[in-house]
Amino acid sequence: MGGYNFDKDLFRKRVRELVKLDSKVSIEDANPVQIYKAVGFAIKEQIIDPWIDTRKKAKEQDVKMVYYLSMEFLMGRALGNNILNIQAQNDIREVLEEFGVDLNLIEDQERDWALGNGGLGRLAACFLDSLATLGYHAYGCGIRYKYGMFKQKIEDGYQKEVPDNWLKIANPFEIRRDSQRQEVRFGGYTRCETDEHGNPRYIQEGYQAVVAVPYDLPVIGYGNGVVNTLRIWSAEPVEELDLESFDQGEYEKANEQNNLAETICKVLYPNDNKYSGKELRLKQQYFFVSATIQRAVERYMEEHDDIHGLHEKVCFQMNDTHPTVAVAELMRILLDEYGLGWDEAWAITTKTCAYTNHTIMAEALEKWPIDLFQRLLPRVYQIVDEINRRFVNEIRSRYPGQPEKVQKMAVLYEGQVRMANMAIVGGFSVNGVAKLHTEILEKQELRDFYEMMPEKFNNKTNGITQRRFLLHGNPLLAQWVTDHIGDGWITNLPEIKKIEPLADDPECRRQFREIKYQNKLRLAEYIREYNHIEVNPESIFDVQVKRLHEYKRQLLNILHVMYLYNQLKDHPEWDMVPRTFIFGAKAAAGYRIAKLTIKLINSVAEVINHDPSINGKIKVVFIEDYRVSNAELIFSASDVSEQISTASKEASGTGNMKFMLNGALTLGTMDGANVEIVEEAGAENAFIFGMSAEEVIRYEHDGTYDPMTIFNSDEGIRRVLMQLINGFYSPEDPELFRPLYNSLLNTKDTSRADTYFILKDFRSYAEAQQRVEAAYRDQEWWSRAAMINVANAGKFSSDRTIQEYVDDIWHLDKLK
Template sequence: MTRWDLTAEEFKEAVLENIKNQFRRTIDQATKEQIFQAVALAVKDIIVDEWIETHKTYETKDPKTVYYLSMEFLMGRALGNSILNLRVYDVVKEVMDALDIDLNIIEDQEPDPGLGNGGLGRLAACFLDSLATLDYPAYGCGIRYRYGIFEQQIVDGYQVERPDEWLKNGNPFEIKREEYGVEVKFLGSVRVVKEPNGRDKFIHENYQSVRAVPYDIPIVGYNNYTVNTLRLWDAEAIRKFDLESFDRGEYHKAVEQENLAKTIVEVLYPNDNHYQGKELRLKQQYFFVSATVQQVLRKFKQKHTHIGLLPEKVVFHINDTHPSLAIPELMRLLLDEEGLEWDEAWALTTKTCAYTNHTIMSEALEKWPVELFSRLLPRIYMIVEEINRRFNHFLIKDYMVKKEHLHRMAIIADGDIRMAYMSIVGSYSVNGVARLHTEIIKQEVLKDFYQVYPNKFNSKTNGITQRRFLLLANPALATFITERIGSGWVTDLPQLKGLETYVDREEDQKLFMAIKQHNKERLADYIKEHEGINVDPHSIFDIQVKRLHEYKRQLMNILHVMYLYNQLKEHSDYDMVPRTFIFGAKAAPGYRRAKLIIKLINSVADVINNDPNIHHKIKVVFIENYCVSNAQIIFSAADVSEQISTASKEASGTGNMKFMLNGAVTLGTMDGANIEIVEEVGEENSFIFGMSSQEVIRFQHTGAYNPWDIYNKNKDIRKVLIQLINGYYMPDDPDLFREIYDALLDGEGQPPDPYYILKDFESYKEAQKKVDEAYRDKKRWAKMAMLNTANSGKFSSDRTIEQYATEIWGLQKTPVDIRK
């Protein structure tokens, strides 16, 4: 089957055959899960021909290819996205209707792949979609986690982590590629032997090893023939079962290798609050990087006899520091396997690797203890030591850096290996992910490196794929747009600007807001079904969904909700438009305070949602297990997009873009990509508050901020904070939230209120009042919402990828034609 001549009868026959052959059942006997599997396999059958042709084209034309290395790929469900990009949705829908099956229910059988956590992984997924749609040769490279991050359940208001068994029924879209397996080595020792030519040969001995085996998942371009690959590495034992040990009664030893392999790919981001967790995390990083670099080099050598051509054909892109071991691993292969001298190997490596920095906070820049690193990866550590030694020599010789100042820039210092520093030194490009973010890393966090390597640094503002987050997630709005400006926006998002013609037309405003209302009702139904809470779809849907971290300030949001509730309790005539505050977030398993904030949100919700005396003017909802599939429902229903991070802390954000695309109005600080959003839509169509990044940085440098001054002067804040510790929201455990109270006022050994929640609270409160006022004017609000959609064109990942491809990677479009 091909997408271009696919008929409903052909597709129906394929589905029925799959049900018979896979499950020995007929369509009327099959479960919904089995029907999903059958439909997915039929869609995969369409994809495979184009997948094969894509790689034939790449083999023939031999284009430069980017290998996008990332610990996370938050892909979302594949079935709906695949039939949309293949443009066979109408045929699939026709078949399902003929079989009296709801396609939406079948799509809901697919679990979200547990391959990512937050914005980092979702950005990587959007990038893969854009690379395929734009005909650029690319592989995504990561780990096939068996349980992903975790499935979040809320029990008595607390986050509880359950295994995310997303592979329980298999993944119908993946293909195991046993022939590409490679060995990855850990631990042991390195013996140095002098060769006859006087060169040192490094021999890794007494190591443990696992076999890395890739599973390939197709990435379908939109309305073209390109199908790129997401390659996820699984770990297998070199020898799965030791019969001799078993016969001796050493049963644990008999399966020791298999257990080692399973552990490496068990979960994304194991809790690293202990030594074993740190070791496992480092193993994971080296595992997928080594497997990828080995396999890419092997593939390169099959086609090219001269290793010096490597930078002309390959680029390894390091998505944050997690894959930064690609630099010393490539050096290891060039030195030890290819026999290159150091200078030649280093020249090739630094022309082949590029790095994206995703964090402004210096404390979040990844470091590894030398003791752990050198024990686990002895040969890699030797290479890192030599990189550091030569870099220090370069700083002294070429930049006259004094030895006492080397500590500030050294890759190895204070018993740690600084991975961001190694990524900068070993890459030819270092980019930030929004204009403000790039300026801050150049002038603050990494300013020493910027002074040494000014030409390496550049900015690439993040983007999102409109195909998933509008065309798939919000079909009614997509149709509304296409009926007015045509369908070109699907691959050229700036065409949305044409909607500005319609923003003052009353009929179009009403239609736009009717679509929003329908989406709010859909989300209200989801909340009722999954959380058991009735919410009013005619209230303002004020939404903050993102990873739970203190700098993102979910705490400020819920403190403001507590303030509003106090106003309603104190003033029976308090006038406010009913508001539904919706949260969704996962906290890292070891992040105690983030998990405590989730408990606070749910405790406040329990009190407010069960108080009949406020006449349902406030509802608070925490959506359990926030993920891509429920995000698609959430973004399309939002009135207000909460983007309230402390200025200078959020690198970019991409949720802000998804909300904007779907006609939500941003309530936020001038942080990350919010600045560029406001530039596009105008401050009059946003609600901006809080300190600037310069003000925040100044406070950090001077240490002049004292939250007690605000506490003593502001009775509203004082009342809210006292309610944290007087049992108002937790009468059975009044001290439960004291840690939050102490962190805001005393700091618990750290600077108090490090994310300036109390400092920005009054400004935030005033911005929220402006939201309330604006929403009362239906025409004004409709125009603001429409203008947000109309001006979101800059924030497509297609634009971002064009910039990466031309300005960093040097890729050429390589279109595929299956019909030739």
């Protein structure tokens, strides 16, 4: 397919007109928000034909397509990336300059589309970018939450959640598609009828329904004219409440339907790697899955005449367990609406659905109480029950006399529906998201499934889009790379390897350092504006930005800062390399320990940043409201990338890749994709520490780890821990951080002490930090290592990941 043929004159003219139409002001009087909306709309006008054509070509060429089903799409801002992807940056910058405004200012008016929590949602967003850029037809399907991820305010050091009313400024890119609405049904009961051939037919009655209305957002391929769709569904009442025509019973029912519609899409659950067993959550899941699958099947049948070929043209990729009710919903549609027999329907379903696992954290595995599931989705539950009955029979005949196999693998067990099990049974592919993660799934977490159906298992190491995280996020480095090796890396990241020899050229290293320095100035400016803290751009920017979770061990990082500070106070003459420890993290609203960790970081910052005796050698900054848009600034300015999760716990990580691509050195454990990063960059260009996944798993099994022995024998660690409970960082309330102390040294229940091995890894971490310090003193070495990291980031493009999904799982055809 071709490019976009951006028409600069038309754009100029339309922006003028659209500000008037939309805001009733002339361009001269328009404020930045008004201009932002007009610019967005004028860009949409220029991609609308390619958008329509993409759909048309997909139909003509009858290509196979994928529906990426995800509760979360953490898109960030669209404007800047759309401009880059249609390659109109210079034209648009110029037009805006004629109007007397700066493009960056206009980009800053856009709110983040924060329809996700963290890694899982951002991965989905990167995948959409890569799918379009590689020329595959795909839909991302999710929910149009009225409130996305909350905005984080820090007040008195505490996180405060503020609703994210992101739709307040109308989104110029979205299009409501009333013609494609679907009805989704909840509750009631099923009645069985016999049709003319004597076959049973199941009919759901007495239900409440909502209408799912899709809103489409364009996903623009880089320079290739392919525009795919992110389709987010919104719930509306079936009929508006009409007071007069209802008797009392009808009135109440209608009113309930109204309420249901209003609540379903109201808010994103703010949990990352943890499941909240809330009924509304299951409603959300079924809502968008049912709407998506109904529409997908309907569209397939508009263009084909035999439902039996569905799997040849359609794949449903289930992003974690959240959308796995898809398996049963597709069965329902095939059985009840297309009248297929069980075996036929099952044969189609198990060739159409595929599942990605994103975590081994037990608390993230979704399980629904059977009674709740059955009450909410009576017909779907019958199907789940039948899937389970047949599968259990299969297990029994395969493993006679091994009831533990049923125990481990059944879909229904101890009063619960186990969603991961359903996904594995009903899908043809199960993938992990990094080599180590997939290995752990196969050998530990999903071992019985792997033994029974090894052919389903495969690895797809995550990736990130270089278009957002280098081209857009780090324009200086992007330009430098292009100047030296051309712009092929933008769509073929492995080409960036060509900069590797430049790491041996002192002049290139100097330029590289200068770019990092400029980016650090840019971040320092941001920190000055939003945190009112002065940071030293010559200091090491040592950064940990990601969701706050115990397994990610932000606590290890800040305890080490406290430890360093003690050393510095003991030895004021120590000329350590100045360090700026930068944190950014949101904690789930109900996650107490996580929120207290944020308070601790801010309390430590308060003390250290205001201690004149250390001459600013250490600064601690907590960046408020970490999100995709400010992440782009942060990665580009980082020297050290903290990837310090307890080995085995971080399925992959993707932030680690963004840092690498921007020339930060990894300080990390052998966990998730860190393992592969080190493989690519060379262990000598990273700082690795801590226990291996195997050691962690061994300790977890034998239960011999006792943090108290470390506490008793290590004076430096003991001093830091005592500072948690002696008021050193919270004089007004010395007990404030007691829960953190207890989480490390639970004296009542040692099996629940230091679950994430923070004390165990502390010394090794501190020692790795010393290596960082020593290495940074040699600026020539450091910049060389940083450049080698960038040069070897090629593997971590989501373009590579997507191509692997296409080759091994989806088998899509490229659009011509």
